[in-house]
Amino acid sequence: MSESDKYPESSGRRQFVKGVVGSATLVGFGSLGAVTFDALTNRSGAGGGTTEFYGIENTGGPAPRAMPQIVVDIDDEGYVQGRYPEVTEEEVGGQTVQVAEETIGNITYAAEWFQYCGVQGYAGVAPDYDGDDYFRYASEPPYDWQRSEVSVGDRVHIDDFDDYESWGNGIGNDGVGKPAMVTWRSQDTENTIPVQLLRSTRVADMAGQDEEWLSESTDQGMMAWLNKCTHFCCAPGYKASGQAERFAAANQAYCPCHQSVYDPFSIVRSAFVAYPRPEDG
Numbered sequence: 472m473s474e475s476d477k478y479p480e481s482s483g484r485r486q487f488v489k490g491v492v493g494s495a496t497l498v499g500f501g502s503l504g505a506v507t508f509d510a511l512t513n514r515s516g517a518g519g520g521t522t523e524f525y526g527i528e529n530t531g532g533p534a535p536r537a538m539p540q541i542v543v544d545i546d547d548e549g550y551v552q553g554r555y556p557e558v559t560e561e562e563v564g565g566q567t568v569q570v571a572e573e574t575i576g577n578i579t580y581a582a583e584w585f586q587y588c589g590v591q592g593y594a595g596v597a598p599d600y601d602g603d604d605y606f607r608y609a610s611e612p613p614y615d616w617q618r619s620e621v622s623v624g625d626r627v628h629i630d631d632f633d634d635y636e637s638w639g640n641g642i643g644n645d646g647v648g649k650p651a652m653v654t655w656r657s658q659d660t661e662n663t664i665p666v667q668l669l670r671s672t673r674v675a676d677m678a679g680q681d682e683e684w685l686s687e688s689t690d691q692g693m694m695a696w697l698n699k700c701t702h703f704c705c706a707p708g709y710k711a712s713g714q715a716e717r718f719a720a721a722n723q724a725y726c727p728c729h730q731s732v733y734d735p736f737s738i739v740r741s742a743f744v745a746y747p748r749p750e751d752g
């Protein structure tokens with residue numbers, strides 16, 4: 472099999488990061504204004520309001536927007552973690568509140584990125600979560616390799632993905648990328664934050680194109696996104712369902728609930744209105 476057979480056709484896009492989708496979105500964001508956004512963010516520290524983010528593009532089906540990326544960091548020992556935005560304390564109205572956000576490139580990476588589909592109420596999305604940021608293998612993964620080679624709850628190690636340049640499972644093309652279903656900031660919590668990991672040479676290529684967000688948010692070809700469909704909150708999967716082939720999604724992330732398709736190799740900048748986290752107490 473030649474290289475061109477193994478990999479999906481390039482879309483010809485040299486610039487993988489696109490701008491905010493549609494001029495209407497830009498206008499909407501601009502008209503809301505920074506004052507409103509800041510007030511919403513700082514009133515309680517719980518976040519919420521209009522939020523710009525980077526995510527994997529929704530290319531088909533009813534989902535309204537991309538699924539948000541989680542910044543990947545690999546530590547000195549090779550364990551893979553998801554970076555939680557930097558937490559700072561601010562005085563608001565005589566109260567001290569925690570705000571989780573940091574600037575990466577030209578965007579604010581913030582906890583708000585993940586505040587939809589009920590995740591805004593999960594313990595792990597709050598700054599005071601009592602645990603670490605390592606990705607851990609999830610239960611009942613759709614991948615044979617994950618069921619047989621690693622154990623539920625193990626921390627993810629980059630070496631687990633050594634065969635990512637050739638890996639395949641009979642869905643779509645081999646060698647496009649090796650996935651895993653993992654959890655993030657979910658130890659001893661009532662709710663689990665579901666995350667899809669993907670290591671791919673295409674991700675490494677994207678990161679090498681001199682684009683700050685992609686080089687900062689991925690590491691050694693590994694990328695991560697919150698695996699909550701932006702339509703009705705189901706869990707999509709990359710090469711997780713043979714059904715994906717019927718919807719031209721065999722090499723992409725596919726949501727089995729209503730056939731939405733997401734392309735992890737097309738990162739878009741988008742915007743939505745995030746929910747605030749529930750007030751403490």
Ligand code: FES
Pocket residue numbers: 532533534700701702703704705726727728729730731
């Ligand atoms: S397409 Fe409807 S929940 Fe994913």
